[in-house]
Amino acid sequence: AQSVTQPDIHITVSEGASLELRCNYSYGATPYLFWYVQSPGQGLQLLLKYFSGDTLVQGIKGFEAEFKRSQSSFNLRKPSVHWSDAAEYFCAVTSGTYKYIFGTGTRLKVLA
C-alpha cells in the first residue's frame, strides 16, 4: 500500500542551527512529492514540490529538499532556522493523480 512516513513526530532545534526533516515514501510509480507547512490554526502552505528533473529542489523561505530514489526519501532541509519556522511540516506524495497521501507531520520547535 502507498504510504508516507515522517519518523520524527517532534523536533527541537536552536535558532540559527541547521534543520533536516525526514520523509520516506512507499510508492510503486514515480512519485510527485511535496512539503507543506502549517502554522497553528492555519492552512497548508506549499514549501516546495518535486515532479521530475533535478533532484535537489529549492523552495520558499530558504527551504530545499532532495529526492533520493534509491532511499525512497525526500528530506527537507534548511541551513539556518529562524524562530518563525516553528510550525508543523507535512510531506505528501501522489502518483500524478489527485489523491494526495500525507505523512503524519513533524512538529518543529525553535529555541531562542
Add this chain to the structure above:
Amino acid sequence: NAGVMQNPRHLVRRRGQEARLRCSPMKGHSHVYWYRQLPEEGLKFMVYLQKENIIDESGMPKERFSAEFPKEGPSILRIQQVVRGDSAAYFCASSLPGQGETQYFGPGTRLLVL
C-alpha cells in the same frame, strides 16, 4: 486572484446537529477535493468532485457524510448528526482540469463537536 476560500473557519456544533462546510475554489478551477485532518494526524483524502459530479468518494465515511459541487455556488461538505469523533479540521483544495497533481489548499474549517 483569490485563493481557495472556506467558510466558516470555525464551527461549533452539538452532538446530533448538522454541519455544513463550504468551499469556493480558485477562479478557473472546476475540480475540488476535501480532506480531513484528525487531531495529531496528517490530512486524509475524502472526496473528489467536479461540477455536478462526484468522481471519487472512496475516503468518505459511509454514513452521515455527503458532498456536492453544484453548477453554481460553492462545494458543500455536509455532516449529518455529528458526533464527537467528527471534530477535526476539514480542508478543501482545488485544481484546474487535468491538473489534479497540483492542488491549492484553503485555510480549513475547524469543526468542534460538543
